[in-house]
Every structure is written in structure tokens, then in C-alpha cells.
Amino acid sequence: MPRKNRWTIYHTQREVSFNHWFRQNGTKEMVAALAVLLLLLLGNILVALNKDALQNKDTRNQPPTNIFLQWLLMKPSLEIVEVTQGEVSGIDFYGTPGASLLYPKAAQETRPRPRRRPSFTAVAGKGYTFNAVLKDFPDVRYALVRAPEGMGVSPTGQLSWTPKAEQAGIYKISLDVLPFAGTGHRLSWEVSVSEKPHALGTDQSGRDILACLILGTQWTLLPGLIAVLISIPLSLLFGGMAGYYGGMIETFLSHGITLFSAMPSLVLIFLTGAIFNFNIYAMMAVLGVVLFPRNALQIKNKVLSLKENQFIEAARELGMSDRRILLKDILWHNARTPVLSFCFQIMAFAILIEVTLSYLNLGIKEPDVSWGKMIFDHRSMIQEQKLWPLFFPAVTIFLSVAAFYLLADGLNKRNKIRGV
Amino acid sequence: MKKIASHIFTTVLLFLACGVLISLLLSLVPDYERYELSTWRRFLENLGTFLTFRYGDAVVEQYPIFDILCARGVKTALLIAGALILTLGISIPLGIHAARHKEHKRARFIDGLIYGLSSVPILVWATLLLIFFQRTMDVFLHWQLLSNYPLGWRLMIYLLPMICLALGDGMLADMTRHIRDEAVKLLEQDFVRSLRARNVLVMPHLCRGLIPTVMAVIAGKIAYLFGGAIVVEYIFGWQGLGFALYGAVSRPGSKDYPLILAATMLFVAAALLINLLSSLSAIWADPRLRKD
Numbered sequence: 233m234p235r236k237n238r239w240t241i242y243h244t245q246r247e248v249s250f251n252h253w254f255r256q257n258g259t260k261e262m263v264a265a266l267a268v269l270l271l272l273l274l275g276n277i278l279v280a281l282n283k284d285a286l287q288n289k290d291t292r293n294q295p296p297t298n299i300f301l302q303w304l305l306m307k308p309s310l311e312i313v314e315v316t317q318g319e320v321s322g323i324d325f326y327g328t329p330g331a332s333l334l335y336p337k338a339a340q341e342t343r344p345r346p347r348r349r350p351s352f353t354a355v356a357g358k359g360y361t362f363n364a365v366l367k368d369f370p371d372v373r374y375a376l377v378r379a380p381e382g383m384g385v386s387p388t389g390q391l392s393w394t395p396k397a398e399q400a401g402i403y404k405i406s407l408d409v410l411p412f413a414g415t416g417h418r419l420s421w422e423v424s425v426s427e428k429p430h431a432l433g434t435d436q437s438g439r440d441i442l443a444c445l446i447l448g449t450q451w452t453l454l455p456g457l458i459a460v461l462i463s464i465p466l467s468l469l470f471g472g473m474a475g476y477y478g479g480m481i482e483t484f485l486s487h488g489i490t491l492f493s494a495m496p497s498l499v500l501i502f503l504t505g506a507i508f509n510f511n512i513y514a515m516m517a518v519l520g521v522v523l524f525p526r527n528a529l530q531i532k533n534k535v536l537s538l539k540e541n542q543f544i545e546a547a548r549e550l551g552m553s554d555r556r557i558l559l560k561d562i563l564w565h566n567a568r569t570p571v572l573s574f575c576f577q578i579m580a581f582a583i584l585i586e587v588t589l590s591y592l593n594l595g596i597k598e599p600d601v602s603w604g605k606m607i608f609d610h611r612s613m614i615q616e617q618k619l620w621p622l623f624f625p626a627v628t629i630f631l632s633v634a635a636f637y638l639l640a641d642g643l644n645k646r647n648k649i650r651g652v
Numbered sequence: 653m654k655k656i657a658s659h660i661f662t663t664v665l666l667f668l669a670c671g672v673l674i675s676l677l678l679s680l681v682p683d684y685e686r687y688e689l690s691t692w693r694r695f696l697e698n699l700g701t702f703l704t705f706r707y708g709d710a711v712v713e714q715y716p717i718f719d720i721l722c723a724r725g726v727k728t729a730l731l732i733a734g735a736l737i738l739t740l741g742i743s744i745p746l747g748i749h750a751a752r753h754k755e756h757k758r759a760r761f762i763d764g765l766i767y768g769l770s771s772v773p774i775l776v777w778a779t780l781l782l783i784f785f786q787r788t789m790d791v792f793l794h795w796q797l798l799s800n801y802p803l804g805w806r807l808m809i810y811l812l813p814m815i816c817l818a819l820g821d822g823m824l825a826d827m828t829r830h831i832r833d834e835a836v837k838l839l840e841q842d843f844v845r846s847l848r849a850r851n852v853l854v855m856p857h858l859c860r861g862l863i864p865t866v867m868a869v870i871a872g873k874i875a876y877l878f879g880g881a882i883v884v885e886y887i888f889g890w891q892g893l894g895f896a897l898y899g900a901v902s903r904p905g906s907k908d909y910p911l912i913l914a915a916t917m918l919f920v921a922a923a924l925l926i927n928l929l930s931s932l933s934a935i936w937a938d939p940r941l942r943k944d
Binding site: 487490491493494495496497498499500502503504505506507580584587588591592593594604607611614615617619622623626629630633634637638641 | 662666669670673674677678680681682767768771772773774775776779780782783786787792821822871872875876878879880882883886887897898901902907912916919920923924927
């Protein structure tokens with residue numbers, strides 16, 4: 233009897249506590265956000281350990297390895313041309329996502345297409361294969377018109393090649409698929425061969441995109457921390473004093489808020505950037521100053537609402553000093569979670585500002601890599617439809633900013649549940 | 653009356669304070685063409701320019717600054733007004749809906765969706781939208797290519813920056829949440845219950861009660877919009893005031909000081925004016941505030 237009882241109690245307690253923890257409002261958001269933050273921290277550590285190894289260069293403008301990512305982020309690179317007795321008669325492209333908008337459906341269906349897409353990347357020392365069999369196009373022979381050294385095609389249409397280490401570069405491949413009578417098709421595409429594999433491709437100077445993303449993490453945490461370290465003490469000081477004592481400080485604070493909310497913060501950051509030769513840390517310090525009245529106002533409101541409580545009156549009756557009541561009873565015991573959520577909001581804002589400044593070419597300078605600068609450097613590649621150097625930084629920026637916002641949001645939600 | 657006068661007086665004082673602050677910052681920026689002048693002297697010069705409104709010609713464009721402000725300010729105003737209309741058009745109905753169906757699953761889902769969409773920076777929105785249009789429809793939507801396109805794409809070129817500005821940097825989410833919170837507070841008040849008991853429509857009263865909130869939200873967000881306009885105008889090549897300001901600040905060597913001062917003060921004046929309007933509208937909507 234006692235043994236069984238103990239088991240049940242143990243079991244129920246454990247289950248209830250985990251579920252209770254996980255089902256609280258905001259827990260899921262916080263877990264997801266903390267995972268992203270952990271990745272950012274890991275990136276920072278990697279940069280600190282070997283910065284030079286991350287800046288190695290390889291073949292320029294290499295697409296990502298994954299075929300789906302190539303389809304998503306590249307111009308239609310497989311060209312299919314009709315050939316009759318060695319003469320080219322009509323040009324067609326294959327692989328446009330918006331093709332259904334541009335061409336009638338019937339025309340698309342009559343075109344022959346390969347069963348699989350060729351990969352546009354290859355790695356030295358690893359095999360490159362492609363099956364060139366066309367859909368609904370039987371009884372053919374295959375002939376390589378233009379190919380790099382060492383490439384061969386089997387009678388069944390199986391292309392195979394193992395690039396050597398000295399063959400790194402870009403090669404054009406043309407393959408004729410000819411029936412024994414009538415019109416045939418010529419498939420042409422480019423293959424970019426690199427010395428090492430690059431999962432997310434390389435940028436226009438040959439650096440690995442993934443390595444660049446990791447290098448960019450060094451501008452996420454430290455500048456944000458500087459902004460936090462300047463903004464939070466200021467807002468605690470002014471907000472706490474204005475809420476607790478009122479009077480002159482409150483008037484000063486409310487006018488300061490109007491003043492700073494009327495001036496575009498980006499312009500202030502530009503001007504201080506011009507003073508300090510666009511040093512990122514100086515600009516982040518100004519960001520902290522610009523953001524402080526807004527946070528101070530919220531802290532003031534919090535202190536005002538807490539001041540009415542009975543425990544403050546009790547503390548005063550006990551003879552505690554004003555400083556102790558304000559710092560310990562109000563700010564530390566009852567207002568530290570909102571302050572923590574302000575910290576995360578400021579961090580998100582700092583990433584945003586750093587990325588924007590780097591995009592405007594006023595932030596991080598050349599040898600260093602920033603996500604905003606990656607987008608700035610490759611912005612003309614939108615028209616060439618080589619989108620991987622733009623797409624991955626954009627997604628990374630979104631994820632890291634959203635993670636900080638989510639963390640702040642989750643903290644607020646949990647905070648409300650506890651009734652603080 | 654006394655209260656209105658005090659609001660106007662404070663606004664004027666704040667405008668002067670902003671002018672002094674911007675002049676001070678500008679005088680601290682090194683001037684390589686007139687390095688013999690001290691910072692103090694240049695501060696007094698900037699202050700004089702600001703107070704007497706004698707801005708003269710812009711350094712780069714060689715036009716009178718007032719002409720530049722008029723020609724480019726209209727474009728920026730168009731951009732910002734479009735973005736504001738888009739944001740308010742989405743956030744007011746959604747905020748009221750969320751306030752009325754607080755616990756409903758759909759309202760919570762929409763809230764989460766808007767929060768997610770809105771935490772994307774303007775820059776990322778712009779890049780992803782440009783990529784989307786280029787990839788699926790093979791058009792590059794840029795202001796410089798405006799005359800090449802038919803009417804539909806031209807409209808899209810006008811609309812795309814506004815969409816980016818309306819969605820990016822937490823704009824939409826902040827507005828929706830602010831309006832929702834205020835609507836919840838209003839709906840919990842006693843007069844709403846008495847209106848319902850008398851079988852009167854609540855919506856007109858709710859809308860009237862929300863006007864000061866909406867104005868306050870606009871006043872709080874307008875400076876962010878000006879900051880965002882600089883980014884958006886740079887990305888899409890929209891030849892507005894933000895683009896001119898960016899060009900003046902990023903100029904290597906000596907900056908275009910009068911243009912920076914004039915453009916910033918125009919932004920500040922607009923923001924303070926909207927701030928004043930918001931406090932006046934609060935007085936108009938709530939008779940309790942009229943007592944001195």
C-alpha cells in the first residue's frame with residue numbers, strides 16, 4: 233500500500249510539474265527564441281576561435297548544393313534548344329517558377345523535359361552524375377557537344393564526371409539528345425566546380441555564405457549589450473525617481489520623451505556616426521540614449537502602480553529608507569522581469585539598427601562581414617536572379633530579430649500569469 | 653483654453669530645444685573645408701541659420717534649400733501618408749475585432765500572425781519582396797525604371813515601398829496592440845454597459861473614444877516612420893527627402909550641413925505638430941481633461 237502510494241504521488245507530481253511548466257503562456261516562444269540565441273552565441277564563439285579559417289576563398293558565385301535551393305534562388309539555368317541536323321531552331325528555358333504565369337499551360341506540356349534537374353555545382357574529387365533521359369522522348373542517342381575534360385555519357389544517357397582538384401572553376405556543358413530521325417534537343421547548363429563543398433554557396437568574392445553568416449553574428453550580441461548597458465541604468469534611474477518622487481523629474485522626463493519621440497532616431501544615429509567616423513560602438517551607445525526615455529516611461533508607470541500597494545506603506549512604517557524601498561522592494565522584487573524584457577527589445581532594436589546602417593554602407597567596414605553589408609554588396613544580383621547571397625542573410629536577420637522579440641513577448645506573457 | 657495654450661507653448665519650446673540639439677550635433681561633426689572655425693563658432697552659425705531661416709543653397713545640388721524641401725518633401729509625405737493609411741486601415745479593424753473577441757482562437761491567431769510579420773525589418777521586407785517579384789514575374793520594381801512599365805506595375809512601384817514601411821519594424825503589431833488594449837479598456841467601462849442596456853449601438857461611441865488613442869499612436873510612431881522612410885527611399889530609389897538626407901550625411905569629407913539641418917527640422921516640426929494635434933484631440937474627445 234505505501235509503496236503504490238509513493239509511486240502514484242511521484243508520477244503525478246512529475247507529470248504535472250513538466251506540463252505546467254511547458255503549458256504556461258509564453259514558454260514555447262521562449263524555448264524557440266533561446267535556441268536561436270544559443271546559435272548566435274555559438275557563432276560568436278566560432279568567430280573568436282578561428283576567424284581566419286572562415287574567410288577562405290573559393291570559386292566565386294557558386295550556387296547552393298541543394299537542388300531545391302538552386303531552383304528557388306536561381307535563374308532558369310537549364311537551356312533546351314531544338315536541333316535539326318546540327319541547326320538550332322528554337323530556344324526555350326526550363327525551370328522558371330513563374331512559367332505558368334508567362335506561358336500557356338499547353339505549350340509547357342508539349343516541351344520535353346529531363347526527368348531530373350542537373351546540379352549546377354560540383355566538388356573536386358567527388359563524382360558528378362546526371363541522368364539526361366527526357367520525358368516522352370524515347371529511342372534516342374546522346375552526344376556531348378561541349379564538356380570539361382574527363383566527362384563522359386553512357387548510351388543510356390547517364391552523365392558522369394569526377395572533377396580534379398585543379399579543375400576548379402565554371403564550365404559550360406552541352407549535351408545533344410537526338411532521335412534516329414527528326415528533331416532533337418540540346419541541353420546546356422553551367423557547372424561551378426569548387427575545391428570544398430559549400431552548402432549555401434559562395435558570394436561574389438568567393439567566401440562561403442555560411443561562414444559569412446557565422447562571421448556576421450559578432451555584430452549581434454556585443455553592440456546590443458552596449459546599448460542595453462547605457463539605456464537600462466539611465467531608464468531605471470530616471471523612471472524610478474520620476475515614479476517614486478514625482479515633481480520636477482517627472483516633468484523633465486515627460487518633455488524628454490516628447491523631444492526624443494519627435495526626432496527620428498536614425499538621423500540622430502547618423503549624426504553621431506558622422507562625429508565618430510561611423511564607429512559601430514559609438515552609434516550603439518547613442519541608440520541606448522535614444523531609447524531610454526521610452527523605457528523610463530514604462531518603468532515610471534510600473535513604479536507608480538506599485539507605490540499604491542500596502543507593502544510599501546508597511547515598509548515605510550518599519551522605518552526603511554526610501555532608497556531601499558525603491559531599489560529592493562519595488563525595482564528588484566517586483567519590476568525585474570519587465571526590465572529584462574526591455575533588455576531583449578533593445579537587443580532586437582540594436583541588431584535592426586546595425587543591419588540597416590550596414591545596408592546603407594555607414595556601418596561595418598570592408599574587411600569585416602555583416603549581414604546588412606552582404607545584402608548591400610549583392611543587391612545588383614537581384615536583376616541577375618542570383619539570389620542566394622541575398623536570401624540567406626535576409627532570413628537570418630529575420631530569425632535573430634524575431635527571436636529577441638519573441639523572448640521579450642514570452643517573458644511578458646509569463647509575467648502576466650504570475651500576476652506581478 | 654489655458655490648457656491648449658500651454659500645450660502650444662510647450663511644443664514651441666520643444667521645437668527650439670530640438671533645433672539647439674541638432675545644431676550642437678552638427679557643429680561637432682568635423683568640417684574639412686572650414687577647419688579653421690572652432691566648434692563653438694560653428695554652433696553659433698548653425699543656430700543662427702536655424703533661427704533666421706536663412707538656409708541658402710544646398711552644397712551638392714546647388715539649389716535653394718526651400719525648393720529642395722518642397723520638391724522632395726511632397727514625395728516623402730506621399731510615402732508616409734500611404735504607409736499610415738495602410739497601417740491604420742489594417743490595425744483599427746483588427747484591434748477592435750481582437751478587443752471584442754478577446755479569447756477567441758482566431759483573434760489570437762491573427763495577433764500572432766501580425767506580430768510575426770511585423771518583426772521583420774523594413775530592409776528584409778524590401779529585399780524579399782523585390783526577390784519575389786523578380787523571381788515569379790521577372791520585373792524589377794525600382795523608381796528609376798518607372799517610365800518603362802505599364803500602369804499596373806507603376807502602381808506597384810508606388811505601393812511596394814508603402815507596404816514595406818507599413819509592415820516593417822514592428823509598426824503594424826505595435827499599432828494593433830495599442831488600439832486593442834485601449835479598446836478593451838473602453839469596453840470594460842460602465843457607460844458601455846449602460847449603452848448596451850439601452851440597446852444603443854456601441855460602435856460609434858467606441859470609435860469616438862479611440863480617436864485620441866489613434867492620434868497618440870501616430871504621434872509616437874511618426875518619427876520611426878521618418879527613419880524608416882530614409883531606408884525605404886534608399887532601397888527603392890524613391891527621390892524623397894530621406895534620400896537627400898542620406899546623401900548629405902554619407903557624403904565623404906565635408907557634409908551638406910544646411911540641408912541636414914533643414915530636413916531634420918522639417919521632420920521634427922511635422923512630428924511635433926502631430927503630437928500637438930494628438931493632445932488637442934484628447935482634450936476634444938474627453939471633457940474631463942478640459943478642467944484646469
